[in-house]
Amino acid sequence: MSQDAIIVRDRRFGRDRPMARWWMDGNPWATAIFNSLSISFPRGEAFFIDSVRSFREGAPDGLSGDIRAFIAQEVNHSREHVAFNRMVGDAGYDVAPLDKDVEDALAVTRGRPPIVNLAATIALEHFTAMFAHQLLKDPAFLKGADPEQAALWRWHAVEEIEHKAVAYDTFLHATRDFGAWKRWKLRAIMMLVATQRFVHFRYRGALLLLAQDGITGWRAHAGLLRELLVRPGIARRILPHWIGYFRPGFHPWKLDDRYLIENGEADAAA
Numbered sequence: 001m002s003q004d005a006i007i008v009r010d011r012r013f014g015r016d017r018p019m020a021r022w023w024m025d026g027n028p029w030a031t032a033i034f035n036s037l038s039i040s041f042p043r044g045e046a047f048f049i050d051s052v053r054s055f056r057e058g059a060p061d062g063l064s065g066d067i068r069a070f071i072a073q074e075v076n077h078s079r080e081h082v083a084f085n086r087m088v089g090d091a092g093y094d095v096a097p098l099d100k101d102v103e104d105a106l107a108v109t110r111g112r113p114p115i116v117n118l119a120a121t122i123a124l125e126h127f128t129a130m131f132a133h134q135l136l137k138d139p140a141f142l143k144g145a146d147p148e149q150a151a152l153w154r155w156h157a158v159e160e161i162e163h164k165a166v167a168y169d170t171f172l173h174a175t176r177d178f179g180a181w182k183r184w185k186l187r188a189i190m191m192l193v194a195t196q197r198f199v200h201f202r203y204r205g206a207l208l209l210l211a212q213d214g215i216t217g218w219r220a221h222a223g224l225l226r227e228l229l230v231r232p233g234i235a236r237r238i239l240p241h242w243i244g245y246f247r248p249g250f251h252p253w254k255l256d257d258r259y260l261i262e263n264g265e266a267d268a269a270a
Contacts, residue, residue, distance in 0.1 A: 006069035006163050010076055012083070013152040019087040021213075025144025028213050029206075029223035034153070035088050036205030037131075039098040041081040044124065045074045047106055051121040052167050054114040055174040063169055070166040073159045080152055093212055098205040105201055115174055119190035122167045126191070126245055127198060129164035129252060130238040132157035136260040140232045158264040165252040180248070188246055195242070 024030035049071050056067050089095050109117050135141050135157045142150040175183045203224065210220045228235040244250060 006066055006073065006166070007159075008069055008072040008076065009155065009159065011080075011155055013080055013155070014087060014146075014148040015083065017148075019084075019091055019149060020146060021091040021093075023091075023146040023149050024142075027144075027227075028210060028215060029220075029227045032206040032209040032213075033202075033224065033227055035085075035093070035095075035209055036098060036202050038081050038084050038088070039095050039205060040102050040202065042078045042085070043099070043102045043106055045078045045081075047109065047117070048121045048125065048167065049074050051114065051117040052170050055118060055170050059170065059173055063166075063173060066163070066166045067170060070163045073163055077156055077159065080156070084149070084152060093209055097208055101201050101205060105197055115186070116190065118167065118171050118174060119186050120194050122171050122187060123191040123194035123245070124198065125160075125164060125167045126242075126252065127194070127238075128160045130241045131234065132160040132164075133241070133255075133257055133260060134234050134237050136161070136264045137257075138232065141234065154264050154267060158261050161257055161261055168252050184248060191245055 020026075022028050022031045024034060052067055052070060056064060059067060085095055085099075109120070135153060142153060145153075171187070172183075175186070178186075206224055207216075207220055210216070210223075215223070227233075230236075241255070244255075
């Protein structure tokens with residue numbers, strides 16, 4: 001169910017100057033949330049690539065081309081977040097414990113059936129698409145952010161929306177001999193597993209970063225929960241879309257948000 005062409009935009013961000021420690025408008029909690037997400041991306045996107053690539057052989061021509069573009073986009077995302085994460089380290093944070101958490105979380109995927117890893121990938125790709133939708137829909141999420149880093153996150157969000165169905169279409173092709181119940185059960189169970197691990201490790205990562213700023217205990221939790229659930233409240237806003245994943249007949253393009261791609265590219269051009 002491919003939509004418009006997937007465009008590989010090879011861009012680089014923020015190489016020529018240091019990044020402020022609290023680059024999100026001087027807000028340590030918002031900064032910690034974005035930094036924690038970014039630290040998970042290089043290893044996570046390599047996992048996504050491997051999971052989808054395992055089922056590329058024999059895919060229809062249209063899907064095979066989408067997979068190639070998906071891989072190219074994800075490679076660029078990984079490169080830019082490696083650079084971003086290096087700047088987080090240069091700003092004074094020790095990111096090694098967070099990277100080790102990601103490594104440990106992915107270790108459990110080794111030796112699993114490839115279709116299980118693909119089911120985990122489509123769940124996590126849905127998370128990235130939900131976050132991307134909100135970042136592009138509401139400017140409040142990146143208001144006051146360092147312009148170069150805000151541009152990085154908008155670029156990433158545009159491409160996440162653009163390729164949001166590739167892993168899912170690969171899953172549909174890979175499970176074409178499954179019954180509807182077996183296919184739904186696999187993707188639903190893996191969404192629950194992926195959600196628990198994603199929320200646990202990214203929240204823990206944000207806490208670890210805040211502790212390096214001397215923000216611990218109730219102050220750390222209150223600030224994070226305010227950002228996630230109240231204002232701007234990204235976790236609260238994505239909840240209906242997360243629930244929608246469990247509908248029989250779900251497909252990522254049943255939410256047609258291609259207009260956000262156009263808006264994001266217009267912002268980048270401006």
